[in-house]
Amino acid sequence: MVAMGGGHGLSATLQALRHITEAITAVVTVADDGGSSGRLREQFDILPPGDLRMALAALCEDTSWGHQWSAVLQHRFRGHGELGGHALGNLLITALWDLIPDQQVRGLDLVGRLLNTRGRVLPMSLVPLDIEASVLVPDDMGEGAEIIVRGQSRVARHSGKVETVRLTPQAPPACPEALESIKLADFVVLGPGSWFTSVMPHLLVPELLRALRDTPASRILTLNVSLTDDEASGYTVAEHVHAVVNHAPGLTFDHVIADPQVVRTDAERAALEAAVEQLGAALVVTTVAKMGAPGVHDTLRLAAAFRDIMAVTR
Structure with a gap:
C-alpha cells in the first residue's frame, strides 16, 4: 500500500491501513512553510519535517512502546522561547539530517527504526517546495x-x-524511493487532507504523476468528510474531483470514496457521479466520518471501506 498526502488526512489514512497490512509506504508533501516546520526549514535549509513527523507517529506500533514514542514525537514545547512551538519529532528529524547530510531518506528510516514503525515514510521530493x-x-x-x-x-x-x-520549482525531482514504491504497489491511496496544499501537490511533481499514471496498482481517491475549512471554501466534493482532473490530465482512478454527509442531495450526488466518471472511477459512498468530530475520518470505518474495495479488486 502507498498512501499519498500530508497532515491529519494522511495520518488518518495510515492509521486505517494499519488495520489491513504492515506493508505501507507514506509519500508525504514537503511544501509546509508555517509553524515549527517553517522555522526549521528557513533556519537550516531543509525539508519541512512536520508532515513527515506526523506520518511516522501514525505508523508507530500498537504497543505501549509505540504509543509512548508517538506521544514523544508529537510533543510540542510550550512558551515563547527558542523552543516554544517546536515539536520534538521535528527537532529529532532535523538533528539526524544534520548528522547525515543529503541523506533525508536514511534519516527518516532511522527514526522509523527507533519507533519500530509499521511501514516507511518518504518525502515526495528531496527539495523543499x-x-x-x-x-x-x-x-x-x-x-x-x-x-x-x-x-x-x-x-x-x-x-x-x-x-x-x-x-x-515547477518541475521538482521526485524522491527515487517514492517512485519505486508506487511502481511496486498493489494499491495507491491519494487523500484525504487539505485539498490544495496536501493532496494536489503530489500531482504537480512530473515524475510522481507519471508513476501514478503508469503503475499497475489500483488507485483510490479518498474525499474529505467536511467542506468547512478555509481551503475548501466555496467548493463541493464534485469540484474537488474536477480539481484533480484539471491538475492531472490523463490520470485515472479505480475508486473514489465519499461520505454521505458531503453528498446529501440528489443534485450533489449526480454532480459527484459525473465528476468521478471523468476519472474513470467507481464511486463508493459509505460512512467514513467520525461521529461527534466534524471533519475527521473514523479510521476503523475508513479501513473497512479500503478492505471492501480490495476484496472487490481481487
Missing part, C-alpha cells in the same frame, strides 16, 4: 477578481476560492 495559488476573491464591485497567493500556510488560511495551484 513552495506552493503558489490563483485565488478568486470578490472585488469592490462584487465581481470575482483573481489574485496570486504564495506559501502553503497562506494558501491554507486564505478565505478566497482556490482556482489552481502550482509548485516552485
Whole structure:
C-alpha cells in the first residue's frame, strides 16, 4: 500500500491501513512553510519535517512502546522561547539530517527504526517546495477578481476560492524511493487532507504523476468528510474531483470514496457521479466520518471501506 498526502488526512489514512497490512509506504508533501516546520526549514535549509513527523507517529506500533514514542514525537514545547512551538519529532528529524547530510531518506528510516514503525515514510521530493495559488476573491464591485497567493500556510488560511495551484520549482525531482514504491504497489491511496496544499501537490511533481499514471496498482481517491475549512471554501466534493482532473490530465482512478454527509442531495450526488466518471472511477459512498468530530475520518470505518474495495479488486 502507498498512501499519498500530508497532515491529519494522511495520518488518518495510515492509521486505517494499519488495520489491513504492515506493508505501507507514506509519500508525504514537503511544501509546509508555517509553524515549527517553517522555522526549521528557513533556519537550516531543509525539508519541512512536520508532515513527515506526523506520518511516522501514525505508523508507530500498537504497543505501549509505540504509543509512548508517538506521544514523544508529537510533543510540542510550550512558551515563547527558542523552543516554544517546536515539536520534538521535528527537532529529532532535523538533528539526524544534520548528522547525515543529503541523506533525508536514511534519516527518516532511522527514526522509523527507533519507533519500530509499521511501514516507511518518504518525502515526495528531496527539495523543499513552495506552493503558489490563483485565488478568486470578490472585488469592490462584487465581481470575482483573481489574485496570486504564495506559501502553503497562506494558501491554507486564505478565505478566497482556490482556482489552481502550482509548485516552485515547477518541475521538482521526485524522491527515487517514492517512485519505486508506487511502481511496486498493489494499491495507491491519494487523500484525504487539505485539498490544495496536501493532496494536489503530489500531482504537480512530473515524475510522481507519471508513476501514478503508469503503475499497475489500483488507485483510490479518498474525499474529505467536511467542506468547512478555509481551503475548501466555496467548493463541493464534485469540484474537488474536477480539481484533480484539471491538475492531472490523463490520470485515472479505480475508486473514489465519499461520505454521505458531503453528498446529501440528489443534485450533489449526480454532480459527484459525473465528476468521478471523468476519472474513470467507481464511486463508493459509505460512512467514513467520525461521529461527534466534524471533519475527521473514523479510521476503523475508513479501513473497512479500503478492505471492501480490495476484496472487490481481487
